[in-house]
Amino acid sequence: MQRYFVKPNQIEGQSIIIRDDDAHHIIRVMRMKEDEQVIVSDNETRTVIAKIVELGSHEVKLEVVEESVKSTEPIWQVSIAQALPKGDKMELIVQKCTEVGAVAFIPFESQRVIVQYDHKKEAKRIERWQKIVKEAAEQSHRNKIATVESTKSFKQLLEGFKLYDLVLFCYEETGKGKEGQALKDVLQTFKQEIEDQSSPVRILVIAGSEGGFTEQEATLAKDAGAKLVGLGKRILRAETAGIVALTCIMYESGEMGGV
Amino acid sequence: MQRYFVKPNQIEGQSIIIRDDDAHHIIRVMRMKEDEQVIVSDNETRTVIAKIVELGSHEVKLEVVEESVKSTEPIWQVSIAQALPKGDKMELIVQKCTEVGAVAFIPFESQRVIVQYDHKKEAKRIERWQKIVKEAAEQSHRNKIATVESTKSFKQLLEGFKLYDLVLFCYEETGKGKEGQALKDVLQTFKQEIEDQSSPVRILVIAGSEGGFTEQEATLAKDAGAKLVGLGKRILRAETAGIVALTCIMYESGEMGGV
Numbered sequence: 001m002q003r004y005f006v007k008p009n010q011i012e013g014q015s016i017i018i019r020d021d022d023a024h025h026i027i028r029v030m031r032m033k034e035d036e037q038v039i040v041s042d043n044e045t046r047t048v049i050a051k052i053v054e055l056g057s058h059e060v061k062l063e064v065v066e067e068s069v070k071s072t073e074p075i076w077q078v079s080i081a082q083a084l085p086k087g088d089k090m091e092l093i094v095q096k097c098t099e100v101g102a103v104a105f106i107p108f109e110s111q112r113v114i115v116q117y118d119h120k121k122e123a124k125r126i127e128r129w130q131k132i133v134k135e136a137a138e139q140s141h142r143n144k145i146a147t148v149e150s151t152k153s154f155k156q157l158l159e160g161f162k163l164y165d166l167v168l169f170c171y172e173e174t175g176k177g178k179e180g181q182a183l184k185d186v187l188q189t190f191k192q193e194i195e196d197q198s199s200p201v202r203i204l205v206i207a208g209s210e211g212g213f214t215e216q217e218a219t220l221a222k223d224a225g226a227k228l229v230g231l232g233k234r235i236l237r238a239e240t241a242g243i244v245a246l247t248c249i250m251y252e253s254g255e256m257g258g259v
Numbered sequence: 260m261q262r263y264f265v266k267p268n269q270i271e272g273q274s275i276i277i278r279d280d281d282a283h284h285i286i287r288v289m290r291m292k293e294d295e296q297v298i299v300s301d302n303e304t305r306t307v308i309a310k311i312v313e314l315g316s317h318e319v320k321l322e323v324v325e326e327s328v329k330s331t332e333p334i335w336q337v338s339i340a341q342a343l344p345k346g347d348k349m350e351l352i353v354q355k356c357t358e359v360g361a362v363a364f365i366p367f368e369s370q371r372v373i374v375q376y377d378h379k380k381e382a383k384r385i386e387r388w389q390k391i392v393k394e395a396a397e398q399s400h401r402n403k404i405a406t407v408e409s410t411k412s413f414k415q416l417l418e419g420f421k422l423y424d425l426v427l428f429c430y431e432e433t434g435k436g437k438e439g440q441a442l443k444d445v446l447q448t449f450k451q452e453i454e455d456q457s458s459p460v461r462i463l464v465i466a467g468s469e470g471g472f473t474e475q476e477a478t479l480a481k482d483a484g485a486k487l488v489g490l491g492k493r494i495l496r497a498e499t500a501g502i503v504a505l506t507c508i509m510y511e512s513g514e515m516g517g518v
Contacts, residue, residue, distance in 0.1 A: 100493070101493055
Protein backbone atom coordinates (compact mmCIF):
# COMPACT_ATOMS: atom_id res chain seq x y z
CA MET A 1 0.00 0.00 0.00
CA GLN A 2 1.27 3.50 -0.88
CA ARG A 3 2.46 5.53 2.10
CA TYR A 4 2.33 9.32 2.64
CA PHE A 5 3.56 11.63 5.36
CA VAL A 6 1.47 14.64 6.41
CA LYS A 7 1.86 17.39 8.99
CA PRO A 8 -0.04 16.72 12.25
CA ASN A 9 -2.49 19.53 11.45
CA GLN A 10 -3.51 17.75 8.23
CA ILE A 11 -5.13 15.00 10.33
CA GLU A 12 -8.18 16.11 12.32
CA GLY A 13 -9.92 13.28 14.11
CA GLN A 14 -10.88 10.88 11.33
CA SER A 15 -10.36 13.34 8.44
CA ILE A 16 -7.14 13.79 6.51
CA ILE A 17 -6.18 16.26 3.79
CA ILE A 18 -3.20 15.60 1.50
CA ARG A 19 -1.88 18.54 -0.53
CA ASP A 20 0.97 19.61 -2.85
CA ASP A 21 3.43 17.01 -4.19
CA ASP A 22 1.74 14.10 -2.46
CA ALA A 23 -1.69 15.08 -3.80
CA HIS A 24 -0.14 15.31 -7.27
CA HIS A 25 1.35 11.85 -6.73
CA ILE A 26 -2.03 10.34 -5.76
CA ILE A 27 -4.02 12.07 -8.52
CA ARG A 28 -1.64 12.16 -11.50
CA VAL A 29 1.09 9.56 -10.87
CA MET A 30 -0.80 6.75 -9.12
CA ARG A 31 -4.15 7.77 -10.70
CA MET A 32 -6.04 6.54 -7.67
CA LYS A 33 -9.82 6.55 -7.40
CA GLU A 34 -12.25 7.14 -4.53
CA ASP A 35 -12.37 4.34 -1.94
CA GLU A 36 -8.78 3.29 -2.65
CA GLN A 37 -6.68 3.03 0.49
CA VAL A 38 -3.28 4.41 1.49
CA ILE A 39 -1.21 4.56 4.66
CA VAL A 40 -0.87 8.02 6.20
CA SER A 41 1.61 8.93 8.92
CA ASP A 42 1.88 12.21 10.83
CA ASN A 43 5.60 11.52 11.39
CA GLU A 44 4.97 11.57 15.14
CA THR A 45 2.71 9.11 16.91
CA ARG A 46 -0.03 8.28 14.46
CA THR A 47 0.11 6.01 11.41
CA VAL A 48 -3.24 4.96 9.94
CA ILE A 49 -4.89 3.32 6.95
CA ALA A 50 -7.17 5.82 5.20
CA LYS A 51 -9.47 5.66 2.20
CA ILE A 52 -9.90 8.38 -0.38
CA VAL A 53 -13.28 10.12 -0.08
CA GLU A 54 -12.77 13.09 -2.43
CA LEU A 55 -10.29 13.80 -5.19
CA GLY A 56 -9.92 17.53 -5.89
CA SER A 57 -7.65 18.98 -8.54
CA HIS A 58 -4.95 19.91 -6.00
CA GLU A 59 -5.91 18.12 -2.81
CA VAL A 60 -7.23 14.78 -1.67
CA LYS A 61 -9.60 14.18 1.25
CA LEU A 62 -9.39 10.91 3.13
CA GLU A 63 -11.03 9.16 6.04
CA VAL A 64 -9.31 6.97 8.62
CA VAL A 65 -10.41 3.33 8.36
CA GLU A 66 -7.86 1.71 10.66
CA GLU A 67 -5.69 3.07 13.47
CA SER A 68 -2.19 2.06 14.50
CA VAL A 69 -0.36 0.47 11.60
CA LYS A 70 2.54 -1.70 12.81
CA SER A 71 5.76 0.27 13.17
CA THR A 72 8.61 -0.39 10.75
CA GLU A 73 11.07 1.75 12.72
CA PRO A 74 14.34 0.06 13.71
CA ILE A 75 15.09 -0.90 17.33
CA TRP A 76 18.41 0.97 17.40
CA GLN A 77 18.37 4.62 16.34
CA VAL A 78 21.31 5.26 14.03
CA SER A 79 22.40 8.72 12.85
CA ILE A 80 24.79 9.08 9.90
CA ALA A 81 27.38 11.86 10.05
CA GLN A 82 28.84 12.21 6.56
CA ALA A 83 31.81 14.38 5.59
CA LEU A 84 30.63 16.23 2.48
CA PRO A 85 31.31 14.08 -0.60
CA LYS A 86 31.73 15.26 -4.18
CA GLY A 87 28.92 15.75 -6.71
CA ASP A 88 25.50 14.34 -5.89
CA LYS A 89 26.77 11.44 -3.79
CA MET A 90 25.08 12.79 -0.66
CA GLU A 91 21.75 12.22 -2.41
CA LEU A 92 22.55 8.54 -2.86
CA ILE A 93 23.67 8.31 0.78
CA VAL A 94 20.53 9.86 2.29
CA GLN A 95 18.24 7.84 0.02
CA LYS A 96 19.88 4.46 0.64
CA CYS A 97 20.42 4.99 4.38
CA THR A 98 16.77 6.01 4.78
CA GLU A 99 15.71 2.73 3.18
CA VAL A 100 18.04 0.75 5.43
CA GLY A 101 16.82 2.59 8.55
CA ALA A 102 18.81 5.73 9.56
CA VAL A 103 16.96 8.25 11.74
CA ALA A 104 19.13 11.34 11.12
CA PHE A 105 21.79 12.76 8.81
CA ILE A 106 24.51 15.16 9.87
CA PRO A 107 26.60 16.58 7.00
CA PHE A 108 29.93 17.95 8.21
CA GLU A 109 33.17 19.49 7.00
CA SER A 110 36.51 17.74 7.55
CA GLN A 111 40.10 18.46 6.54
CA ARG A 112 40.01 16.37 3.36
CA VAL A 113 36.61 17.50 2.09
CA ILE A 114 37.28 18.42 -1.53
CA VAL A 115 34.09 20.29 -2.44
CA GLN A 116 34.14 24.04 -2.09
CA TYR A 117 31.28 24.38 0.33
CA ASP A 118 29.03 27.29 -0.55
CA HIS A 119 27.41 28.43 2.70
CA LYS A 120 24.90 30.60 0.85
CA LYS A 121 23.31 27.49 -0.65
CA GLU A 122 23.06 25.69 2.70
CA ALA A 123 19.27 26.05 3.11
CA LYS A 124 18.58 24.91 -0.48
CA ARG A 125 20.83 21.90 -0.12
CA ILE A 126 19.32 20.74 3.17
CA GLU A 127 15.84 21.20 1.72
CA ARG A 128 16.74 19.04 -1.30
CA TRP A 129 18.23 16.24 0.87
CA GLN A 130 15.20 16.40 3.19
CA LYS A 131 12.89 15.95 0.18
CA ILE A 132 14.83 12.88 -0.96
CA VAL A 133 14.65 11.47 2.58
CA LYS A 134 10.86 12.00 2.71
CA GLU A 135 10.34 10.24 -0.62
CA ALA A 136 12.61 7.36 0.39
CA ALA A 137 10.75 7.08 3.73
CA GLU A 138 7.42 6.81 1.91
CA GLN A 139 8.74 4.31 -0.58
CA SER A 140 10.44 2.10 2.02
CA HIS A 141 7.44 2.23 4.41
CA ARG A 142 9.08 4.08 7.29
CA ASN A 143 6.88 5.44 10.08
CA LYS A 144 9.10 8.44 10.59
CA ILE A 145 11.05 10.73 8.28
CA ALA A 146 14.73 10.96 9.15
CA THR A 147 15.94 14.48 9.86
CA VAL A 148 18.68 16.27 7.92
CA GLU A 149 20.64 18.59 10.19
CA SER A 150 22.52 21.68 9.09
CA THR A 151 26.18 21.28 8.16
CA LYS A 152 28.50 21.04 11.16
CA SER A 153 32.18 21.75 11.63
CA PHE A 154 34.32 18.83 12.84
CA LYS A 155 34.48 20.47 16.26
CA GLN A 156 30.69 20.74 16.48
CA LEU A 157 30.44 17.09 15.49
CA LEU A 158 32.75 16.08 18.36
CA GLU A 159 30.70 18.12 20.82
CA GLY A 160 27.61 16.14 19.88
CA PHE A 161 29.09 12.73 20.84
CA LYS A 162 27.49 12.92 24.29
CA LEU A 163 24.04 12.36 22.76
CA TYR A 164 24.91 8.79 21.74
CA ASP A 165 25.49 5.45 23.45
CA LEU A 166 28.06 4.52 20.79
CA VAL A 167 30.02 6.55 18.23
CA LEU A 168 31.62 4.62 15.35
CA PHE A 169 34.33 6.44 13.43
CA CYS A 170 34.83 4.58 10.09
CA TYR A 171 38.58 4.70 9.64
CA GLU A 172 40.16 3.24 6.50
CA GLU A 173 43.56 2.93 8.17
CA THR A 174 42.11 0.42 10.64
CA GLY A 175 41.74 -2.07 7.78
CA LYS A 176 45.45 -1.62 7.03
CA GLY A 177 46.43 -2.84 10.48
CA LYS A 178 46.69 0.53 12.20
CA GLU A 179 44.87 1.46 15.35
CA GLY A 180 41.22 0.52 15.75
CA GLN A 181 38.95 -2.50 15.88
CA ALA A 182 36.89 -4.45 13.41
CA LEU A 183 33.25 -3.34 13.33
CA LYS A 184 31.81 -6.68 14.41
CA ASP A 185 33.98 -6.86 17.54
CA VAL A 186 32.80 -3.42 18.60
CA LEU A 187 29.12 -4.14 17.91
CA GLN A 188 29.11 -7.50 19.68
CA THR A 189 30.67 -6.01 22.81
CA PHE A 190 28.27 -3.04 22.68
CA LYS A 191 25.26 -5.35 22.34
CA GLN A 192 26.18 -7.09 25.59
CA GLU A 193 26.75 -3.80 27.38
CA ILE A 194 23.32 -2.35 26.54
CA GLU A 195 21.36 -5.53 27.13
CA ASP A 196 19.49 -4.07 30.10
CA GLN A 197 19.21 -0.49 28.81
CA SER A 198 15.59 0.67 28.86
CA SER A 199 16.03 3.99 27.02
CA PRO A 200 16.32 3.97 23.19
CA VAL A 201 19.75 2.92 21.91
CA ARG A 202 21.40 5.77 20.00
CA ILE A 203 24.36 5.22 17.66
CA LEU A 204 26.32 7.70 15.54
CA VAL A 205 28.19 6.47 12.43
CA ILE A 206 30.84 8.85 11.07
CA ALA A 207 31.92 8.37 7.45
CA GLY A 208 34.62 10.30 5.59
CA SER A 209 34.66 12.06 2.23
CA GLU A 210 36.76 10.85 -0.74
CA GLY A 211 40.08 11.54 0.97
CA GLY A 212 39.12 9.85 4.25
CA PHE A 213 40.21 11.32 7.57
CA THR A 214 43.56 12.62 8.78
CA GLU A 215 45.33 10.93 11.68
CA GLN A 216 44.70 14.07 13.70
CA GLU A 217 40.95 13.83 13.16
CA ALA A 218 40.98 10.15 14.13
CA THR A 219 42.82 11.00 17.35
CA LEU A 220 40.41 13.83 18.17
CA ALA A 221 37.43 11.54 17.58
CA LYS A 222 38.95 8.81 19.73
CA ASP A 223 39.73 11.22 22.55
CA ALA A 224 36.13 12.44 22.40
CA GLY A 225 34.89 8.89 22.93
CA ALA A 226 34.49 7.39 19.44
CA LYS A 227 35.53 3.85 18.53
CA LEU A 228 37.76 3.74 15.45
CA VAL A 229 36.39 0.92 13.32
CA GLY A 230 37.43 -0.84 10.12
CA LEU A 231 34.95 -2.20 7.57
CA GLY A 232 37.13 -4.99 6.21
CA LYS A 233 40.07 -5.38 3.83
CA ARG A 234 38.52 -3.77 0.79
CA ILE A 235 38.45 -0.01 0.38
CA LEU A 236 34.94 1.40 0.23
CA ARG A 237 34.10 4.62 -1.59
CA ALA A 238 32.96 7.65 0.38
CA GLU A 239 29.31 7.01 -0.47
CA THR A 240 29.46 3.29 0.38
CA ALA A 241 30.95 3.23 3.91
CA GLY A 242 27.90 4.68 5.70
CA ILE A 243 25.44 2.33 3.99
CA VAL A 244 27.64 -0.68 4.78
CA ALA A 245 28.18 0.27 8.44
CA LEU A 246 24.46 1.01 8.90
CA THR A 247 23.48 -2.33 7.32
CA CYS A 248 25.82 -4.20 9.68
CA ILE A 249 24.34 -2.39 12.71
CA MET A 250 20.78 -3.24 11.60
CA TYR A 251 21.84 -6.86 11.09
CA GLU A 252 23.53 -7.10 14.50
CA SER A 253 20.59 -5.48 16.30
CA GLY A 254 18.25 -8.19 15.04
CA GLU A 255 16.39 -6.34 12.30
CA MET A 256 16.92 -9.33 10.02
CA GLY A 257 16.22 -12.05 12.59
CA GLY A 258 18.77 -13.99 14.61
CA VAL A 259 19.90 -13.53 18.17
CA MET B 260 48.91 2.54 -3.59
CA GLN B 261 47.14 2.57 -6.96
CA ARG B 262 46.14 -0.87 -8.25
CA TYR B 263 45.88 -2.11 -11.85
CA PHE B 264 44.77 -5.37 -13.43
CA VAL B 265 46.64 -6.76 -16.46
CA LYS B 266 46.27 -9.86 -18.61
CA PRO B 267 48.66 -12.70 -17.61
CA ASN B 268 50.65 -12.21 -20.84
CA GLN B 269 51.42 -8.62 -19.85
CA ILE B 270 53.60 -9.94 -17.02
CA GLU B 271 56.74 -11.78 -18.15
CA GLY B 272 59.03 -12.77 -15.29
CA GLN B 273 59.87 -9.46 -13.61
CA SER B 274 58.69 -7.22 -16.48
CA ILE B 275 55.20 -5.76 -16.80
CA ILE B 276 53.61 -3.72 -19.58
CA ILE B 277 50.47 -1.67 -18.93
CA ARG B 278 48.54 -0.43 -21.99
CA ASP B 279 45.30 1.32 -23.05
CA ASP B 280 43.00 2.90 -20.43
CA ASP B 281 45.24 1.98 -17.50
CA ALA B 282 48.34 3.46 -19.20
CA HIS B 283 46.31 6.61 -19.83
CA HIS B 284 45.31 6.62 -16.15
CA ILE B 285 48.94 6.33 -14.98
CA ILE B 286 50.34 8.89 -17.45
CA ARG B 287 47.58 11.51 -17.74
CA VAL B 288 45.29 11.13 -14.71
CA MET B 289 47.71 10.19 -11.93
CA ARG B 290 50.67 11.89 -13.69
CA MET B 291 53.09 9.37 -12.20
CA LYS B 292 56.82 9.52 -12.71
CA GLU B 293 59.54 6.88 -13.09
CA ASP B 294 60.32 4.91 -9.90
CA GLU B 295 56.82 5.43 -8.51
CA GLN B 296 55.20 2.18 -7.38
CA VAL B 297 51.83 0.59 -8.08
CA ILE B 298 50.19 -2.76 -7.34
CA VAL B 299 49.66 -4.99 -10.38
CA SER B 300 47.50 -8.09 -10.43
CA ASP B 301 47.10 -10.63 -13.24
CA ASN B 302 43.58 -11.44 -11.94
CA GLU B 303 44.70 -15.03 -11.40
CA THR B 304 47.44 -16.05 -9.02
CA ARG B 305 49.91 -13.17 -9.03
CA THR B 306 49.63 -9.77 -7.33
CA VAL B 307 52.85 -7.77 -7.06
CA ILE B 308 54.25 -4.35 -6.23
CA ALA B 309 55.98 -2.89 -9.30
CA LYS B 310 57.89 0.30 -10.02
CA ILE B 311 57.62 2.33 -13.21
CA VAL B 312 60.81 2.05 -15.32
CA GLU B 313 59.64 3.67 -18.56
CA LEU B 314 56.75 5.97 -19.41
CA GLY B 315 55.85 5.86 -23.12
CA SER B 316 53.09 7.91 -24.69
CA HIS B 317 50.66 4.97 -24.76
CA GLU B 318 52.25 2.33 -22.58
CA VAL B 319 54.08 2.01 -19.28
CA LYS B 320 56.88 -0.47 -18.51
CA LEU B 321 57.30 -1.65 -14.94
CA GLU B 322 59.50 -3.98 -12.95
CA VAL B 323 58.42 -6.23 -10.08
CA VAL B 324 59.89 -5.13 -6.74
CA GLU B 325 57.87 -7.33 -4.39
CA GLU B 326 55.95 -10.57 -4.91
CA SER B 327 52.76 -11.77 -3.25
CA VAL B 328 50.74 -8.84 -1.97
CA LYS B 329 48.29 -9.91 0.75
CA SER B 330 44.93 -11.00 -0.65
CA THR B 331 41.88 -8.84 -0.05
CA GLU B 332 39.46 -11.44 -1.44
CA PRO B 333 36.56 -12.45 0.82
CA ILE B 334 36.42 -15.86 2.53
CA TRP B 335 32.95 -16.67 1.17
CA GLN B 336 32.43 -16.35 -2.59
CA VAL B 337 29.16 -14.56 -3.25
CA SER B 338 27.53 -14.19 -6.66
CA ILE B 339 24.75 -11.66 -7.23
CA ALA B 340 21.90 -12.63 -9.55
CA GLN B 341 19.95 -9.47 -10.33
CA ALA B 342 16.65 -9.27 -12.22
CA LEU B 343 17.20 -6.46 -14.74
CA PRO B 344 16.34 -3.12 -13.10
CA LYS B 345 15.33 0.10 -14.85
CA GLY B 346 17.69 2.77 -16.16
CA ASP B 347 21.32 2.62 -15.11
CA LYS B 348 20.69 1.01 -11.73
CA MET B 349 22.60 -2.12 -12.71
CA GLU B 350 25.72 0.08 -12.92
CA LEU B 351 25.28 1.14 -9.29
CA ILE B 352 24.70 -2.50 -8.27
CA VAL B 353 27.83 -3.92 -9.94
CA GLN B 354 29.99 -1.05 -8.68
CA LYS B 355 28.84 -1.18 -5.06
CA CYS B 356 28.75 -4.99 -4.83
CA THR B 357 32.29 -5.17 -6.25
CA GLU B 358 33.49 -2.85 -3.47
CA VAL B 359 31.72 -4.93 -0.83
CA GLY B 360 33.13 -8.19 -2.23
CA ALA B 361 30.97 -10.00 -4.83
CA VAL B 362 32.80 -12.42 -7.16
CA ALA B 363 30.23 -12.66 -9.98
CA PHE B 364 27.14 -10.98 -11.41
CA ILE B 365 24.33 -12.79 -13.20
CA PRO B 366 21.74 -10.49 -14.82
CA PHE B 367 18.46 -12.31 -15.48
CA GLU B 368 14.94 -11.80 -16.75
CA SER B 369 11.93 -12.36 -14.50
CA GLN B 370 8.17 -11.91 -14.89
CA ARG B 371 8.06 -8.40 -13.46
CA VAL B 372 11.11 -7.01 -15.24
CA ILE B 373 9.87 -3.73 -16.71
CA VAL B 374 12.69 -2.85 -19.09
CA GLN B 375 12.28 -3.93 -22.68
CA TYR B 376 15.37 -6.02 -22.96
CA ASP B 377 17.13 -5.48 -26.28
CA HIS B 378 19.04 -8.69 -27.01
CA LYS B 379 21.02 -7.04 -29.82
CA LYS B 380 22.73 -4.80 -27.28
CA GLU B 381 23.62 -7.70 -24.95
CA ALA B 382 27.36 -7.74 -25.74
CA LYS B 383 27.71 -3.95 -25.37
CA ARG B 384 25.87 -3.94 -22.06
CA ILE B 385 27.91 -6.77 -20.55
CA GLU B 386 31.11 -5.05 -21.72
CA ARG B 387 30.05 -1.80 -20.04
CA TRP B 388 29.19 -3.51 -16.72
CA GLN B 389 32.45 -5.48 -16.86
CA LYS B 390 34.37 -2.21 -17.29
CA ILE B 391 32.66 -0.70 -14.23
CA VAL B 392 33.47 -3.86 -12.24
CA LYS B 393 37.15 -3.67 -13.24
CA GLU B 394 37.42 -0.01 -12.21
CA ALA B 395 35.66 -0.69 -8.91
CA ALA B 396 37.96 -3.68 -8.30
CA GLU B 397 41.03 -1.48 -8.82
CA GLN B 398 39.66 1.29 -6.65
CA SER B 399 38.61 -1.01 -3.79
CA HIS B 400 41.85 -3.03 -3.89
CA ARG B 401 40.42 -6.36 -4.95
CA ASN B 402 42.81 -9.11 -6.07
CA LYS B 403 40.35 -10.45 -8.61
CA ILE B 404 37.87 -8.85 -10.99
CA ALA B 405 34.34 -10.17 -10.55
CA THR B 406 32.84 -11.69 -13.70
CA VAL B 407 29.69 -10.45 -15.40
CA GLU B 408 27.80 -13.33 -17.00
CA SER B 409 25.46 -13.09 -19.97
CA THR B 410 21.78 -12.49 -19.24
CA LYS B 411 19.93 -15.64 -18.18
CA SER B 412 16.28 -16.65 -18.28
CA PHE B 413 14.67 -17.48 -14.92
CA LYS B 414 14.78 -21.17 -15.91
CA GLN B 415 18.53 -21.01 -16.61
CA LEU B 416 19.04 -19.29 -13.26
CA LEU B 417 17.26 -22.15 -11.45
CA GLU B 418 19.38 -24.73 -13.27
CA GLY B 419 22.53 -23.09 -11.94
CA PHE B 420 21.58 -23.52 -8.25
CA LYS B 421 23.59 -26.75 -8.01
CA LEU B 422 26.85 -24.76 -8.22
CA TYR B 423 26.25 -23.16 -4.80
CA ASP B 424 26.29 -24.22 -1.15
CA LEU B 425 23.50 -21.74 -0.39
CA VAL B 426 21.01 -19.88 -2.56
CA LEU B 427 19.25 -16.87 -0.99
CA PHE B 428 16.12 -15.65 -2.74
CA CYS B 429 15.39 -12.10 -1.46
CA TYR B 430 11.61 -12.09 -1.14
CA GLU B 431 9.82 -8.93 -0.07
CA GLU B 432 6.73 -10.87 1.00
CA THR B 433 8.77 -12.62 3.69
CA GLY B 434 9.01 -9.32 5.55
CA LYS B 435 5.21 -9.09 5.49
CA GLY B 436 4.87 -12.33 7.43
CA LYS B 437 4.47 -14.68 4.48
CA GLU B 438 6.57 -17.74 3.88
CA GLY B 439 10.33 -17.52 4.36
CA GLN B 440 12.90 -16.80 7.03
CA ALA B 441 14.82 -13.78 8.21
CA LEU B 442 18.28 -13.52 6.64
CA LYS B 443 20.21 -13.76 9.90
CA ASP B 444 18.52 -17.01 10.92
CA VAL B 445 19.44 -18.59 7.59
CA LEU B 446 23.04 -17.36 7.68
CA GLN B 447 23.67 -18.43 11.27
CA THR B 448 22.39 -21.95 10.58
CA PHE B 449 24.41 -22.14 7.36
CA LYS B 450 27.59 -21.03 9.13
CA GLN B 451 27.30 -23.95 11.54
CA GLU B 452 26.62 -26.40 8.72
CA ILE B 453 29.71 -25.49 6.70
CA GLU B 454 32.08 -25.20 9.64
CA ASP B 455 34.15 -28.21 8.48
CA GLN B 456 33.86 -27.59 4.73
CA SER B 457 37.31 -27.47 3.13
CA SER B 458 36.25 -26.37 -0.39
CA PRO B 459 35.44 -22.68 -1.01
CA VAL B 460 32.02 -21.59 0.25
CA ARG B 461 29.81 -20.47 -2.64
CA ILE B 462 26.64 -18.42 -2.13
CA LEU B 463 24.14 -17.06 -4.66
CA VAL B 464 22.03 -14.00 -3.77
CA ILE B 465 18.96 -13.44 -5.97
CA ALA B 466 17.47 -9.94 -6.02
CA GLY B 467 14.36 -8.80 -7.87
CA SER B 468 13.67 -5.87 -10.19
CA GLU B 469 11.33 -2.97 -9.27
CA GLY B 470 8.22 -5.16 -9.18
CA GLY B 471 9.77 -7.89 -7.05
CA PHE B 472 8.99 -11.53 -7.74
CA THR B 473 5.71 -13.35 -8.34
CA GLU B 474 4.55 -16.05 -5.94
CA GLN B 475 5.10 -18.57 -8.73
CA GLU B 476 8.76 -17.56 -9.07
CA ALA B 477 9.25 -17.79 -5.32
CA THR B 478 7.78 -21.30 -5.32
CA LEU B 479 9.95 -22.38 -8.26
CA ALA B 480 13.06 -21.03 -6.53
CA LYS B 481 12.17 -22.76 -3.28
CA ASP B 482 11.50 -26.08 -5.02
CA ALA B 483 14.90 -25.77 -6.73
CA GLY B 484 16.58 -25.44 -3.32
CA ALA B 485 16.68 -21.71 -2.56
CA LYS B 486 15.92 -20.26 0.87
CA LEU B 487 13.31 -17.47 0.74
CA VAL B 488 14.69 -14.68 2.90
CA GLY B 489 13.43 -11.34 4.19
CA LEU B 490 15.69 -8.32 4.71
CA GLY B 491 13.68 -6.68 7.49
CA LYS B 492 10.51 -4.64 7.85
CA ARG B 493 11.46 -1.80 5.54
CA ILE B 494 11.03 -2.14 1.78
CA LEU B 495 14.31 -1.87 -0.11
CA ARG B 496 14.53 -0.63 -3.68
CA ALA B 497 15.58 -3.01 -6.44
CA GLU B 498 19.14 -1.65 -6.46
CA THR B 499 19.50 -1.78 -2.66
CA ALA B 500 18.51 -5.37 -1.78
CA GLY B 501 21.59 -7.05 -3.29
CA ILE B 502 24.05 -4.67 -1.63
CA VAL B 503 22.34 -5.09 1.75
CA ALA B 504 22.20 -8.90 1.55
CA LEU B 505 25.83 -9.07 0.41
CA THR B 506 26.96 -6.77 3.25
CA CYS B 507 25.19 -8.97 5.82
CA ILE B 508 26.85 -12.10 4.38
CA MET B 509 30.29 -10.47 4.54
CA TYR B 510 29.60 -9.38 8.11
CA GLU B 511 28.41 -12.84 9.20
CA SER B 512 31.37 -14.58 7.53
CA GLY B 513 33.81 -12.57 9.64
CA GLU B 514 35.07 -10.03 7.07
CA MET B 515 34.57 -7.31 9.69
CA GLY B 516 35.90 -9.17 12.69
CA GLY B 517 33.90 -11.07 15.30
CA VAL B 518 33.24 -14.76 15.63
